Structures are given as structure tokens and as C-alpha cells.
Amino acid sequence: MKKEQIQRLPLHEKIGYGFADASANFVFQIMVMFQVGFYTDVFGITAAAAGTLLLVGRFWDALFDPIMGSIADRTNTRWGKFRPWVLWTAIPFALLFYLTFTTPDFSPSGKLIYAYITYVLLMTVYSMNNTPYSALNGVMTGDVNERTSLSSWRFIFAQSATILVQGFLLLMVASLGRGSAQQGWSHAIGILAVLSVVFFVITFLSVRERIKPNPEQKASFRKDIAGLGQNKPWLSMFVLTLFLFITLALWGSAMYYYFHYYISIEHLYTFLHAIGMAAPAAGVPLSGGQSLLNAMGLLARPDLSNTAIIGFSLFNMVGTILSLIGIILSKRLTIIFSKKGVFLVGLTLTALFTALFYFLPRSAVGGAFILNILKSLAYSFTIPLLWAMMGDVADYAEWKTARRSTAFIFAGIVFALKAGLGFGGAICGWLLSLYGYVANVAQSDQALYGIRMTASLYPAITFMIGVVALSFYGISKKLSLQIQDELAERRKAFQYK
Secondary structure, eight states: OOGGGGOOOOHHHHHHHHHHHHHHHHHHHHHHTTTHHIIIHHHHOOHHHHHHHHHHHHHHHHHHHHHHHHHHOOOOOOTBBSSSHHHHHHHHHHHHHHHTTTTOSHHHHHHHHHHHHHHHHHHHHHHHHHHHHHHHHHHOOOOHHHHHHHHHHHHHHHHHHOOOOIHHHHHHHHHHHHTOHHHHHHHHHHHHHHHHHHHHHHHHOOOOOOOOTTOOOOOHHHHHHHHTOOOOOHHHHHHHHHHHHHHHHHHHHHHIIIIIIOOOOOOOOOOHTTTTOOOOSSSOOOHHHHHHHHHHHBBTTTOOHHHHHHHHHHHHHHHHHHHHHHHHHHHHHHSSSSSHHHHHHHHHHHHOOOOGGGGGGGGHHHHHHHHHHHHHHHTTTTTTTHHHHHHHHHHHHHHHHHHOOOOHHHHHHHHHHHHHHHHHHHHHHHHHHHHTOOOOOOOOOHHHHHHHTTTTHHHHHHHHHHHHHTTTOOOOOOHHHHHHHHHHHHHHHHHOO
């Protein structure tokens, strides 16, 4: 590779780029982990209604993504094509985020209408923000390894937000609600919404767009769509993304119910007590470490009232913290091997460890944590690769057709992502309803079996469909470097800056 073709990014720009994904991940992680549970157990609608709501909202959102991608590709400002959208959508994003998780004092039908309006609008603004933001990965640098590094920094920030949401959100809700889950959710989301605005502004001020399309390229929606149909690596990534996010939404939503209803609460308390996360008997003073945990709301009470929340929060935090290891190592592994190879191995192992949850009895709390550690480590290597590979797919399309439609290409994948989240959340809600789940009561044996299946074998199957789709991704490590060099020469000829 010619030295002058390498486009290194300064560290402050990689860090600044990551902040916006922390904001987006506040919403994303809640959608994956808590959305169905919030609607059934806090907002007050049935599991079937919640599933349909998520499907309709995300289906509209998915349809809107290609439109937004086309709009972003045709945006021209002194700040670039994609960067200004991060700023323009910051306040609407925060406002709708807050309203979506506020429970109004309406009738059941009024609540359902309110839920549809706020959720659909939130998903629309999410697309207006996240589609251009994701496309930035493809235009900040043309260097394939720098893209992986940029994605790694992005997901370090995303995982930090994940730790906050998965590990502390329910604790924040309990603390701020003072006995009212509805008030707790509203206040906790209000704090995250304010943070999201600050983070979006930081990203806007930090990043720069460097890769520009051929100035002679004419806008053509028809050619953009035709290009996707002929782009086999993009089709592979589309199917992979669809089933990957069906799985994440299905499994993430199911684990909320797994901890609140399936795992033995007594065995969970014993586990927490053994690792020092349970309060001692009455009259026994707290140790220094227990006092700190108690101040953070992470100490289980003997009456078991907060055991499920603390156990689930710990489960999520352990998995997310371990995921940082794989994210940090991902770039090094892809330099040694290939992005596709690392992704295939990581995703196959993830499917295996997910399936093994089926064999755990209700008392096997330690086993659930061990499987989560293994699953999180296996999946973590794949986390930055999806978006880094999409930047390579945008390059592949330009290399083949001499047209660059970065946001439109990314929008198609975001379409699959949103559709996957919609189907995954809906499938979870429908399955729970099918197996007889009833909110906030002890579950029947059939409902417990449904929760167990939805947390193990069903998501393992959809993970493996993603593995099959990824096997058709045709951009090898050698080809990606060839494309990188040839495009750099073309851009030099057009005097790209």
C-alpha cells in the first residue's frame, strides 16, 4: 500500500466519533433488553399488544431508513453530508426518548395510541440521526484498518453506555421512582436524554468527512437501488444483519423475563450472598465493600424484593465489561486473519453458548453466569466488524460501479437492523403470549418453558442463519486492500480531498 494513501485519524476524532454511539446506544440497549418488559410490566399493555407495537414501529422505521439514506447522500453543507444530521436531530431525539418512556394517565386504548405515536416518532428521529452517523464510518477515512479502529472506538463508547443501561438503569428506576416504577422510568430516561444531547454535540464538533463522491456523479435513486441488488457482499450483510438483530432483540428481551420469572429467586439470592452482594443478617454491620454496593443500590435485601433486579444488572454488567476485551482485540485479529473469518468463528461460538442455556435448571445461577461470560467473549469480537465491513461494502460498490452512495448503502443495513429489532421484539412478545405469560404473577410451567426456549434454542437458531448468510460475503482481505488502493488512485485523479 502506498504511504500517501493511508488516511490516519487523530485519536481525538476517534473518541469524538464514539460519543454519538453512546447516545444512540441508550435507546438501542433499552429496545433490546427492556422494551417489552417496560410495556407489559410498567406501561400496562399486554405482551401480544407490545409485540405488535414493536413490529409496526420498527417496520415503519425500517422503511424510512433508505429514504433517509438517500436524503443524507444528497445533503450538501459546509459541514459535510452526514455530520450535520447528528446535530440537527439531537434535541428531537432527546425529547422523544423521554416521552416514549413516560406513562400517561390515560385509558387502556389511550395509552396504546400514545405508545404508538411516541414510539414511531422516536424510531423516525433515531433513523434521521443514526443512518447519517453510521455512514460517517465510510467517509472519515479510506483506510480499511483505520475503519476497524474507528469502529472499535465507537463500540468502546457504545459498550460503556451498555454498562450504564444494562447494569444500572433498573437500579436508577428503583431509586428515582420511590415506589413508583412509572415515575422511576420517566426520571431515569430524562437523565439519559440530557446526556444524549451533550454527546451528539461533542461528536458533531469532533469529526470530519474526507471521502467524497465523484463530483461528476449524478443523483439517481433508481441506480442506487439497482446497485444494491447487484452487490452480493451487501446482500450477504443485509441478511446477516436482519437475523443478527432479530436474535439480539429476542434474546435480550427474553433474559429480562428469564431473571424475573425463570431463575429461582432463592438460588439467585444465595449466589449474590456468596459473592458479597447481599445484605447481612439484621444487626450485622455492613463491610466497607458492602457499604459501597449499598450506596450504588447493588446490595440484595434478605426479603428478596430486589434480588431479580440486582442479579439481572450484574449479569448484564459482567457480559458487557468482558465484551470490551474482544472489541479492543478485534482490530489486531482482523489484521492477522480476516474480518469475515473472525466474524464467522465468533458468531458460531455465540450461537453454541446461547443454545446451552436450554440445559440449565432454574437453580443453575452460576451456570447462567458462566455461559454469559463465554457468550459475551465470543460475540465481542464481532461487534465492531459489522460497521467496518459496511464501509468496505461501500468501497466495493464504488469500485464496481464508479458511484458512491455511502449513506444509502448503510441505510439498507440499518433497515435490516431495525426490521430485525422489530421482528425480534415482536417474536418475543408473541411467544410469551403463546406460552401463556401473564405479567407480574407467578408463571405456569408452560410459560416458564416458553421463557426458557426464548432465551436459548430459538435465538441460537436465528444466530446460525446469520452465520450461513455471512458465509456468502465475498470481500476477502486481499480484495479489500486491492479496492482500497485502486480507489485511492481514482480519487487522486479527481483531486478528492
